[in-house]
Amino acid sequence: MVEADSTPLTVPSGGVTGTTEQVAVPATLPLRNGSSETASPEERLALIKENLAEVLDGEIIEKILKEGRHPKIYWGTATTGRPHCGYFVPAIKIAQYLAAGCDVTILLADIHGFLDNLKAPIELVEQRAEYYRFVISAMLEGIGVPLDKLKFVLGSSYQKSAEYVMDLYKMASVVSEHDAKKAGAEVVKQTENAPLSGLLYPLLQVLDEQYLDVDAQFGGVDQRKLFTAAKEWLPKLGYKQRAHLLNPMVPGLHGGKMSSSDADSKIDLLDPPDVVLKKIKKAVAAPKVVEENGVLAFVEFVLLPAAALRGNREFRVDRERDGLEPLVYTSISQMHEDYRNDVLTPQLLKPAVAKGINELLAPIQAAFQASKEWQETTLKAYPPPPKKEKKVKNKGTGYPGLKKKEEEQAAAQNAVDGGAAATS
Amino acid sequence: MVEADSTPLTVPSGGVTGTTEQVAVPATLPLRNGSSETASPEERLALIKENLAEVLDGEIIEKILKEGRHPKIYWGTATTGRPHCGYFVPAIKIAQYLAAGCDVTILLADIHGFLDNLKAPIELVEQRAEYYRFVISAMLEGIGVPLDKLKFVLGSSYQKSAEYVMDLYKMASVVSEHDAKKAGAEVVKQTENAPLSGLLYPLLQVLDEQYLDVDAQFGGVDQRKLFTAAKEWLPKLGYKQRAHLLNPMVPGLHGGKMSSSDADSKIDLLDPPDVVLKKIKKAVAAPKVVEENGVLAFVEFVLLPAAALRGNREFRVDRERDGLEPLVYTSISQMHEDYRNDVLTPQLLKPAVAKGINELLAPIQAAFQASKEWQETTLKAYPPPPKKEKKVKNKGTGYPGLKKKEEEQAAAQNAVDGGAAATS
Known part of the structure; x- marks a missing residue:
């Protein structure tokens, strides 16, 4: 796993070309x-x-x-x-x-x-x-x-x-x-x-x-x-x-298309680990049903391939609380089988997925913390609402009517952006 | 009347602005x-x-x-x-x-x-x-x-x-x-x-x-x-x-919308007087019917207003052949009345309209003759067909399929260009 504190990241500066500084690639990359x-x-x-x-x-x-x-x-x-x-x-x-x-x-x-x-x-x-x-x-x-x-x-x-x-x-x-x-x-x-x-x-x-x-x-x-x-x-x-x-169109964490009306249910890339865990716990993942299961889909389309890119195609599900060995998967079909048989329960799966997401988010958030430019851009791109509101974070913009439009667009965007509909 | 030989014309040269040299305006202009x-x-x-x-x-x-x-x-x-x-x-x-x-x-x-x-x-x-x-x-x-x-x-x-x-x-x-x-x-x-x-x-x-x-x-x-x-x-x-x-949509010389399938029936602005007369004689102008009468319409929407702009709103119909005084009109309503009563017959009207058209065309053709640039542009804009064809003038272009398209477009253009559908 790439940890925020062990892998210093370089954030691209201006210009349309991404940074040319490379992150060290583990030797076990599949290529x-x-x-x-x-x-x-x-x-x-x-x-x-x-x-x-x-x-x-x-x-x-x-x-x-x-x-x-x-x-x-x-x-x-x-x-x-x-x-x-x-x-x-x-x-x-x-x-x-x-x-x-x-x-x-x-x-x-x-x-x-x-x-x-x-x-x-x-x-x-x-x-x-x-x-x-x-x-x-x-x-x-x-x-x-x-x-x-x-x-x-x-x-x-x-x-x-x-x-x-x-x-x-x-x-x-x-x-x-x-x-x-x-x-x-x-x-x-x-x-x-x-x-x-x-x-x-x-x-x-x-x-x-x-x-x-x-x-x-x-x-x-x-x-x-x-x-x-x-x-x-x-x-x-x-x-x-x-x-x-x-x-493919990947089901969202709430099953089917992502819920756009409840912005809080989406996991922002800057959400802290506890918020991620809370949101994942709310995600729809019916026991024994692998179809339209957004949590399993996130493992299939994100966590397993990400692990493979880092040289170790593996997804671990901790069972320490039950005094059992962790479940270790290297393919989604194994997971589907265990999930259908309720060996892999939603209660076991969700914390493991939250952990996987947090591991993906950690380097992003570290990069954000390290970049004053990015922080400033964020404030300009998503200006806080002018008045105090109940839900402040990442919502209001100060432009009348924008909030609703934004949510609509976010939904539409999910539907068009290469099937990005994996979180709630 | 502005005659080609009495009114030297300046043809605009390059650039998008027309010539600023003015043609002398008669003192009797309505303004x-x-x-x-x-x-x-x-x-x-x-x-x-x-x-x-x-x-x-x-x-x-x-x-x-x-x-x-x-x-x-x-x-x-x-x-x-x-x-x-x-x-x-x-x-x-x-x-x-x-x-x-x-x-x-x-x-x-x-x-x-x-x-x-x-x-x-x-x-x-x-x-x-x-x-x-x-x-x-x-x-x-x-x-x-x-x-x-x-x-x-x-x-x-x-x-x-x-x-x-x-x-x-x-x-x-x-x-x-x-x-x-x-x-x-x-x-x-x-x-x-x-x-x-x-x-x-x-x-x-x-x-x-x-x-x-x-x-x-x-x-x-x-x-x-x-x-x-x-x-x-x-x-x-x-x-x-x-x-x-x-x-308004002005009827063409063949009644109703202009006939686009017979390109020869259209009067080109460079047609010589005898060709104009021949084409006008073919124009549809039912005796005593003023509605959808393209020949009368041309007088109403072109010849009378043009005469007025030159200081004398008048349209003369020669009757010398019948040993009668010319008919002189200053309004279209007078003409419509005489036409309905067959005092102004198509046989009288048509040569008068041809004469009026030729008077409008004369200065254009004089300008064309005087301008090498315009003549060259014409050859480039409407290149003669590469092979000998029956109908050579102003038709072929050397681009397959263009001829038919051109005619279609000419018709469409007539329908959209400020009601320009007065000739056949």
């Missing part, structure tokens, strides 16, 4: 010698594909791997809300891509963030983009992957350029309204009053593949229609089609 | 002293409103006139096809705006032109925009209005700017898909396969009011829904609402 350079194409591909629901046009990636090159992958996130534990689901995949020797671009979609909420001034959204950059970097560093092949790009840095907008106009003239609607069907609200931007965003997201110069885009399976549209649309403008990596 | 500066606000308003079907929020213009200022008006045209005699319908209104002391901006929508036909390279569309500039300037100069308050603006000069596109994104996020579709209902084809651009263009057209910094937009009544949408949408972005000047 030979801890380096993707010496791993076989098959090993690299297996890590890229691990836990994905689907890969579209995977041969594009395979070819690059066979040639010993670095597949370029992008993942986009609108910087509207505030990243929480659910972000570990895509973050783990990104960590695996990096470990497999991919170049990863994280698009901080600030324009989208701004447009989704015209009530919030652009400055706030920019501060949030900065917060996202800090927190995602710290998450990945905490997991222990090198960040030299990770870069962050702000949407506003190119989505307003003359070339980009001309391509957007072009795409709008070769993509039908019907197809744009279909492409966004699962990620854009389909109502009578839906804003036109809902039809425009799929086009932007497709164009981003070209402008971010990637070989593949990563997202949740809810993006499947958009991804298959991208395959068709880019060649219409003379651009090459990309591969697509689809993460 | 006192031939100058809008000394005309009363009421006189100026009457000229602005003449023959319009409707004015929305006219008080915006009235206020400016009362303050002795110059209302700023814009008219947009996509530079896809080739202007023909139907363009005199909006051109006369523009001439009246200029005579009434308005600042007029003509938007040469080159991006739209390019996007409407991705098969045509952008260079062709740019050359066409240049051709439009030449021909519209010559039309207005031929009518005899000063052009110092006229300017041409290329859409591409600002519609790709970061500010503009950010506003476009913003507008897309506050305008519903439903409202965008409704706004474009009469000017955009509503089919299952309609491109998304059809929903985007109404937003651009609305934003153009702000970016061209005008007080009013001029267009055909088919744009009414778009104009009323503009009133709602601009304030959503914090911009002021504008007035709207709506031209």
Whole structure:
């Protein structure tokens, strides 16, 4: 485990590129010698594909791997809300891509963030983009992957350029309204009053593949229609089609989609250990039922892969209180079996998961404590409410109507961000 | 009458602003002293409103006139096809705006032109925009209005700017898909396969009011829904609402909407007098029927107002062949009465209209002959077909599929360009 006090972390400073300072990678990383350079194409591909629901046009990636090159992958996130534990689901995949020797671009979609909420001034959204950059970097560093092949790009840095907008106009003239609607069907609200931007965003997201110069885009399976549209649309403008990596929709800690109405139930990345434990104890985890079990899912999609990246794919469940040896799992299927048989009870599982989360959060929080810049950004990105309110922390913003919008957006974001819906 | 040999014309050279050299204005121009500066606000308003079907929020213009200022008006045209005699319908209104002391901006929508036909390279569309500039300037100069308050603006000069596109994104996020579709209902084809651009263009057209910094937009009544949408949408972005000047839909010379399938029936602005006469003789003009009579409509919306602008609102119908005095009209109602009673027969009317058209065309053609630049632009904008074809003139372009598209677009353009559907 990476402990906050044993692994000093470097937080990326300004600029869109992540820090190049690497966290020491344990020798037991699944890729030979801890380096993707010496791993076989098959090993690299297996890590890229691990836990994905689907890969579209995977041969594009395979070819690059066979040639010993670095597949370029992008993942986009609108910087509207505030990243929480659910972000570990895509973050783990990104960590695996990096470990497999991919170049990863994280698009901080600030324009989208701004447009989704015209009530919030652009400055706030920019501060949030900065917060996202800090927190995602710290998450990945905490997991222990090198960040030299990770870069962050702000949407506003190119989505307003003359070339980009001309391509957007072009795409709008070769993509039908019907197809744009279909492409966004699962990620854009389909109502009578839906804003036109809902039809425009799929086009932007497709164009981003070209402008971010990637070989593949990563997202949740809810993006499947958009991804298959991208395959068709880019060649219409003379651009090459990309591969697509689809993460499954992971159940949240409250079962099914995450509850967005109760912000307190979400585990913030800066929550202290006791708060994490309290929130996990409230999580829905019906005994003997592994389906739609958010707590088990968090082990499957976050804790086990994170442990593997650190060189030891293992999840331990303490039973000291019962005077028993700990349960030690190296695969989710073992856990599912024990859980179905009630050997692994929710009462045993939950503290173990809380411990695992806290171990992931510790380095992030240490980095936060060490960075005055990040702390200042946090205050600017999520300003405390002007008046005293009952629930103060991470809630109010001083912008009327924003709170509710934020929660809505956080929910929507979870649904689109590579299946990040693992916490409550 | 302004004769080509008595009134040397200056053709505007490069740059988006029209020539500032003025054609001498006859002393009998309806506005006192031939100058809008000394005309009363009421006189100026009457000229602005003449023959319009409707004015929305006219008080915006009235206020400016009362303050002795110059209302700023814009008219947009996509530079896809080739202007023909139907363009005199909006051109006369523009001439009246200029005579009434308005600042007029003509938007040469080159991006739209390019996007409407991705098969045509952008260079062709740019050359066409240049051709439009030449021909519209010559039309207005031929009518005899000063052009110092006229300017041409290329859409591409600002519609790709970061500010503009950010506003476009913003507008897309506050305008519903439903409202965008409704706004474009009469000017955009509503089919299952309609491109998304059809929903985007109404937003651009609305934003153009702000970016061209005008007080009013001029267009055909088919744009009414778009104009009323503009009133709602601009304030959503914090911009002021504008007035709207709506031209009626004027029947073409073949009755009803112009026939677009027979390109030969259209009167090109460079057609020689005998061709004009031949085409007019083919025009539909049922005896005694004034409704949907394109030939009479051309007198009403072009020839009489043009004569008035030149100081003598009069339309003469020669009857020398019958040994009778000419019929002299100063209003369309007199003509309608005589036409209903068959005093003014189609056989009498048509040669008189052909003569009137040729008088309008003469200065344009003289300007064309005098301008090597314009001639070169014409060749580039409408390149002759690479192979010998039956119909050579002004048709082929060397780009497969373009011909048909062009005709379709010409028809669509007629339907949107301020009611320009007066010729066949």
